[in-house]
Amino acid sequence: ALLDEAPKPLVGRHAIVTSGPTHEPIDPVRYIANRSSGRQGHAIAAALARLGCSVTLVTGPVTLPDPAGVETKHVETAREMMAAVEAALPADIAVMVAAVADWRTVFDEGHKIKKQANAAPPALQLVENPDILKTIGHHAQRPKLVVGFAAETDDVEQNGRAKLARKGADLIVANDVGHGTGVMGGARNQVHILTPEGTDTWPDLDKDEVAARLAKLIADKLAT
Ligand code: CTP
Ligand code: CA
Numbered sequence: 448a449l450l451d452e453a454p455k456p457l458v459g460r461h462a463i464v465t466s467g468p469t470h471e472p473i474d475p476v477r478y479i480a481n482r483s484s485g486r487q488g489h490a491i492a493a494a495l496a497r498l499g500c501s502v503t504l505v506t507g508p509v510t511l512p513d514p515a516g517v518e519t520k521h522v523e524t525a526r527e528m529m530a531a532v533e534a535a536l537p538a539d540i541a542v543m544v545a546a547v548a549d550w551r552t553v554f555d556e557g558h559k560i561k562k563q564a565n566a567a568p569p570a571l572q573l574v575e576n577p578d579i580l581k582t583i584g585h586h587a588q589r590p591k592l593v594v595g596f597a598a599e600t601d602d603v604e605q606n607g608r609a610k611l612a613r614k615g616a617d618l619i620v621a622n623d624v625g626h627g628t629g630v631m632g633g634a635r636n637q638v639h640i641l642t643p644e645g646t647d648t649w650p651d652l653d654k655d656e657v658a659a660r661l662a663k664l665i666a667d668k669l670a671t
Contacts (some may be wrong), residue, residue: 465545467507481546484536485509487580488544490658527577543580584615600625
């Protein structure tokens, strides 16, 4: 009964959250991927749902279960993720947490690439994937609040701010993945919240705690 009385400021709102890596096939047995456990994205989807939000989670391949109370769509590639996100519009909130592979290979045949004696290794021809956050940040059906992540190894705040502008986001969650906590796949995260108004540096927190704080911040921003 106590739980039912918890405040649900996001009732009537719809959020789209991306999570996990994408896998880009090289041939039928190999792929290119980014490092991502999906923990932070899944935790954010669950935290938004706990505030009463209707949530569509679009996730790449992860070993996590689908979060309770969240409509979860499973995809593999960046192009599939882009299509699933656009299909889920309209939304009030977009939180793009996925570690999307920036490039895919030009993949035209369904044959396994074989090693060949005395031949040079195959050269992979890469093409750029769609930028999902940037597309949503400039979309005709742009959600009221667009949130992105920036995992950086250097100049975290400066690189994060450049992304805030370039992607048309309202807020970027930037973290240093170079050393210590925030290392990809870990349980904890130390982030900086970048908005046009300024920077708020949060302490080193459990990813569930980062998710709960971010969901609360999103609810506060939508309320004003
Ligand atoms: N993102 C996305 N689609 C892509 C690439 C990134 O939606 N094709 C999103 C991520 O989910 C994240 C944000 O954009 O919210 C920043 O991702 P990041 O990889 O840091 O930015 P890039 O623009 O790809 O720049 P770079 O990798 O060169 O730092
Ligand atoms: Ca990238």
